[in-house]
Amino acid sequence: MKIICLVKFTPDVDQFQYDYEKNILIRENVKLVINPDDACALGFALGLKKKTPEVVIEAVTMGPLNVTAMMADILRRKVDLATILSDRQYVGSDTYATSRIIGKYLETADYDVILTGSHSRDGDTAQIPGQLAEYLKLNQISQIRKIDQPSMLNKRALVEVDSEKYLETYEIPLPAILSVGRESNYRLPFVRYDDLDLDVSDRLRIIDNDSLAVDSKKIGLKGSPTKVIKSYPIDYQKKEQVIVKNDDQGIDMVMAFLEKEGYL
Amino acid sequence: MTKEIVLEGLKKLLTNEQINVDADDLYDATADRYKKYAKAKKVLDNPSPCAIVYPKNSSEVSDLLMFCNQNQVNVIPRSGKTATEGGLENWKELAVVIDGKNLNEIVNIDTYNMQATIQAGVALQDLEDELRKVGYTTGHSPQSKPVAQYGGLVATRSIGQLSTLYGGIEDMVVGLECVFPNGHISRIKNVPRRAGGPDIRHIAIGNEGTLCYITEVTIKIFKHFPENNKFYGYLIKDIDTGIKVLREVFTNSYRPSVARAYSEEDARQHFYHFHKDKCVLIFMAEGPQAIVEATGAGIEEAVEKFQEGIIEQVDSSLIEDWFNHLNWSQQDIDDEVEEMINNDSHSGYTTEISADWATVSQIYDNVIKRIRSEFRFADDLTMLGGHSSHSYLNGTNMYFVYQYTINCEPEDEFRMYHHPLQTIIVEETLKLGGSMCHHHGIGKYRNQWTRQEHGSAYYMLETLKEAFDPKGIMSYGNIYYQEDAAKYQQ
Numbered sequence: 203m204k205i206i207c208l209v210k211f212t213p214d215v216d217q218f219q220y221d222y223e224k225n226i227l228i229r230e231n232v233k234l235v236i237n238p239d240d241a242c243a244l245g246f247a248l249g250l251k252k253k254t255p256e257v258v259i260e261a262v263t264m265g266p267l268n269v270t271a272m273m274a275d276i277l278r279r280k281v282d283l284a285t286i287l288s289d290r291q292y293v294g295s296d297t298y299a300t301s302r303i304i305g306k307y308l309e310t311a312d313y314d315v316i317l318t319g320s321h322s323r324d325g326d327t328a329q330i331p332g333q334l335a336e337y338l339k340l341n342q343i344s345q346i347r348k349i350d351q352p353s354m355l356n357k358r359a360l361v362e363v364d365s366e367k368y369l370e371t372y373e374i375p376l377p378a379i380l381s382v383g384r385e386s387n388y389r390l391p392f393v394r395y396d397d398l399d400l401d402v403s404d405r406l407r408i409i410d411n412d413s414l415a416v417d418s419k420k421i422g423l424k425g426s427p428t429k430v431i432k433s434y435p436i437d438y439q440k441k442e443q444v445i446v447k448n449d450d451q452g453i454d455m456v457m458a459f460l461e462k463e464g465y466l
Numbered sequence: 467m468t469k470e471i472v473l474e475g476l477k478k479l480l481t482n483e484q485i486n487v488d489a490d491d492l493y494d495a496t497a498d499r500y501k502k503y504a505k506a507k508k509v510l511d512n513p514s515p516c517a518i519v520y521p522k523n524s525s526e527v528s529d530l531l532m533f534c535n536q537n538q539v540n541v542i543p544r545s546g547k548t549a550t551e552g553g554l555e556n557w558k559e560l561a562v563v564i565d566g567k568n569l570n571e572i573v574n575i576d577t578y579n580m581q582a583t584i585q586a587g588v589a590l591q592d593l594e595d596e597l598r599k600v601g602y603t604t605g606h607s608p609q610s611k612p613v614a615q616y617g618g619l620v621a622t623r624s625i626g627q628l629s630t631l632y633g634g635i636e637d638m639v640v641g642l643e644c645v646f647p648n649g650h651i652s653r654i655k656n657v658p659r660r661a662g663g664p665d666i667r668h669i670a671i672g673n674e675g676t677l678c679y680i681t682e683v684t685i686k687i688f689k690h691f692p693e694n695n696k697f698y699g700y701l702i703k704d705i706d707t708g709i710k711v712l713r714e715v716f717t718n719s720y721r722p723s724v725a726r727a728y729s730e731e732d733a734r735q736h737f738y739h740f741h742k743d744k745c746v747l748i749f750m751a752e753g754p755q756a757i758v759e760a761t762g763a764g765i766e767e768a769v770e771k772f773q774e775g776i777i778e779q780v781d782s783s784l785i786e787d788w789f790n791h792l793n794w795s796q797q798d799i800d801d802e803v804e805e806m807i808n809n810d811s812h813s814g815y816t817t818e819i820s821a822d823w824a825t826v827s828q829i830y831d832n833v834i835k836r837i838r839s840e841f842r843f844a845d846d847l848t849m850l851g852g853h854s855s856h857s858y859l860n861g862t863n864m865y866f867v868y869q870y871t872i873n874c875e876p877e878d879e880f881r882m883y884h885h886p887l888q889t890i891i892v893e894e895t896l897k898l899g900g901s902m903c904h905h906h907g908i909g910k911y912r913n914q915w916t917r918q919e920h921g922s923a924y925y926m927l928e929t930l931k932e933a934f935d936p937k938g939i940m941s942y943g944n945i946y947y948q949e950d951a952a953k954y955q956q
C-alpha cells in the first residue's frame with residue numbers, strides 16, 4: 203500500500219511571544235513546525251507502517267526551499283520518500299492555485315490513499331483537501347478522529363468523524379482523501395537518536411515548475427482569485443498575574459479561582 | 467547459571483517472603499532516576515534483576531554475598547531508591563538487588579555520647595523524628611530526607627542542606643558495620659578519633675555498593691535550637707558576587723547552616739515570589755543564641771563588604787517559608803512520575819560539581835557558554851542555571867540545574883539531552899581542576915571520567931576494588947568504567 207501525506211510547515215504560533223505594549227507578535231526566532239493536523243495524519247501513517255512494514259509513505263509539501271531540512275527530518279522519522287514542490291512562480295498562490303499545483307503533481311503520482319490534516323493552523327484555512335478532491339475526482343472527508351488500521355489495508359477505510367454534534371462513522375472506498383484533525387491525537391514519532399544525522403538526500407526530491415508544467419497564468423498571485431479585503435492582528439489581552447503565598451489565604455484564593463473557572 | 471538456578475539458590479538462604487520476583491517491582495529495580503523518563507515511559511532496555519531480596523540481619527547479607535560471589539551474580543545494594551546517577555541501574559543478565567527494608571531498627575540513641583546507631587534501612591526522616599522528640603537532630607538534611615535511608619546516604623557520600631554547619635555524611639559517621647563479597651563482616655568501632663592507620667571508614671563511605679554492603683551505621687547527633695534560627699536573603703547583581711560573599715563568610719570562620727547563591731534562572735524557579743529576575747543569596751544562622759548572633763553579624767559584615775553587588779535585602783520570613791518547603795517527599799517523587807507519563811515532560815536534572823574559590827565562577831561561566839553555543843538542542847532548554855549550596859574553607863560546590871522540552875522518544879532522552887549536558891559540565895569542571903561529583907556519587911554515567919577525576923590516585927581506587935571485590939560482583943558499572951557495558955551509556 204502506498205500512502206501520500208500532504209504536509210505544510212507553519213510558524214509555531216504556540217511559541218509566539220506577544221509585545222503587549224506595541225500590540226504586535228514578536229516573530230523573531232519563531233520556528234517553522236509541521237502543521238499539527240498534518241503531523242497527526244503523518245503520525246497515523248507511520249503507525250500503520252510500523253505494524254505493516256510493506257506500507258510505503260511519501261510526504262509531499264509545497265513551499266520555499268527552506269523547508270528542505272524539515273522534510274529531511276520527516277524522512278529520518280521513517281517516511282520513505284519526500285517531495286517538495288517549489289518554484290519562485292508559486293509564491294503568492296492562494297489555496298485554489300495551491301490545490302492546482304499539488305493536484306497536478308498528484309495526477310501523475312502513485313497512491314492508494316492521500317492523507318492530509320483538516321485545518322491549517324496559520325491561516326485557519328481548510329480548503330485544500332476539498333479542492334484537491336475536486337481536482338482529482340476523489341471522495342474526501344475532514345475532521346477525522348480515528349482511522350481503523352485494518353480497513354485501510356482492505357481498501358475501504360472506516361473513519362470516525364467529529365461532526366460537532368455527533369461522532370459519525372463512515373466507510374470510504376479508496377483511493378480517497380482522508381483529512382485528520384488534531385483531536386485524533388495520532389502522535390508523530392520523533393527522529394531516533396541513531397538517525398539524527400542519517401543521510402536522506404537520495405530519498406528527497408525537489409520538483410519545480412519546469413518539470414510540473416502548471417500553466418504559469420494559473421499559479422502565484424496572478425493565478426489566485428482570492429482577494430484579501432482586510433486582515434488584522436489578534437488583540438491578545440495580557441493575563442493578570444497574581445502571586446499568592448503558600449499559606450491558608452493563598453490556598454483559599456487558588457481554590458476560589460479554580461472553582462470560578464469551573465475546574466473544581 | 468540461569469535465573470532459575472539463582473532463584474533456587476536464594477530460596478535455600480531466605481524464606482519466600484524475603485524474595486520478591488513481582489514483575490512490576492523487578493522493572494522498578496531495573497534503573498533509577500538517571501533514566502527516570504524512559505523508566506516512567508516503560509521503555510528501559512537494560513536487563514531487570516532476577517530478584518529483590520530482603521535480608522533480616524548481617525549474617526543473611528553475608529550468606530547472600532557469598533552465594534552471589536561464588537556464582538558470579540551481580541549484586542545491587544539498595545536503600546531508599548532516590549539514587550540519581552544510575553547507581554541502582556542493572557547492567558547484568560544475572561543480578562540480585564539486596565534491599566535494606568528489613569534492616570530497619572533504630573538500635574540506640576545515646577544522647578550522653580551524642581551518637582545514634584541505626585541499621586542501614588532506617589529512613590533519615592524516621593531517625594530525625596525520634597531525635598527531635600528529645601531535642602536533638604541528625605543535622606543531615608538532604609532534599610531527599612523523607613525517603614532516603616542510611617545505607618544509601620552513607621554509600622553515596624551524601625550531603626544535607628545544613629552542611630555548612632553540620633558537615634557532610636563523612637563528618638557524621640562515627641563507625642559502621644559492612645559485609646564484603648567473600649562474606650566477611652567488618653565492624654568499625656565508635657570512637658571520637660584515632661590514629662590507628664588510615665581511616666577505614668572511608669572504604670565504606672561513598673563506595674556506592676562497589677566494595678561492600680553497609681548494614682549498620684553510628685552517626686553523631688547534635689543539640690537542636692530551632693527557636694534561634696535566623697534567615698537572611700538578598701537580591702544580588704550576579705552569581706560571582708554571591709560566591710564572593712560566601713567566601714568572605716567562610717574564610718572568616720563563620721558557620722551558617724545554610725549558605726547559598728543562585729543564578730537568576732535558578733532563583734526564578736525557587737523564589738518566584740520575590741526574585742525580581744535577579745540572582746539570590748541566602749543564609750540561615752543556627753545553633754545556640756550567641757553563636758547565631760555572631761554568625762548573623764559575620765554575614766552582615768560580609769554583605770556590607772560587597773555592597774556594590776547587593777541590590778536589596780529580602781524579608782527574612784520569605785526565606786524561612788521557602789526553607790520549610792524544600793524537601794521532596796515520596797508523594798512528590800510519585801507525582802513527577804505521573805507527570806512524565808501523562809505530559810511527556812519532567813522536572814529536569816542536576817549535575818553537582820565542586821571547585822576552589824578561585825575557579826568556581828569560571829567553571830560556571832564556561833559551562834553556560836559552552837552549553838548555549840555547542841549543545842545541539844540548546845533551543846529546547848527551558849531552564850539552565852545553578853546555585854552554590856555547600857561551602858568550605860577552600861571552595862564551594864556548583865549545582866547545575868537544567869530543564870528542557872523533550873523533543874525525542876523516551877528511549878533517547880538521556881542520550882540527546884541529559885548525558886550531553888552532563889558531559890559538558892563534567893569536562894569543563896575537570897579542565898579547571900574541580901571535582902565532577904560533589905555529592906550524588908559517580909554512579910554509572912560519570913564512570914567514563916573516574917580515571918581523570920582521580921589521576922594518579924586512581925591506582926588506590928582500583929586496588930581497593932581488586933582487593934575487596936576481585937570477582938567484580940558488586941554494583942557492576944558504578945564508579946569503575948566497564949568497556950563491556952558501554953552500549954548502555956552510548
Ligand SMILES: Cc1cc2nc3c(=O)[nH]c(=O)nc-3n(C[C@H](O)[C@H](O)[C@H](O)COP(=O)(O)OP(=O)(O)OC[C@H]3O[C@@H](n4cnc5c(N)ncnc54)[C@H](O)[C@@H]3O)c2cc1C
Nearest residue numbers: 545546547548549553608609615617618619624625675680
Ligand atoms: C528529590 C531528591 C533530592 C535529593 N537531594 C539530595 C541532597 O540534598 N543531597 C544529597 O547528597 N543527595 C541528594 N539526592 C540523591 C540521593 O537522595 C542520595 O544520594 C541518597 O544518599 C541516596 O539514598 P537512598 O537511601 O535513596 O539510596 P539508594 O538510592 O537506594 O542507593 C544509592 C546508592 O547507594 C548504594 N547503596 C544503597 N544502600 C547501600 C548499602 N546498604 N550498602 C552499600 N551500598 C548501598 C546503591 O547501590 C546506590 O548505588 C537527592 C535525590 C532526590 C531524588
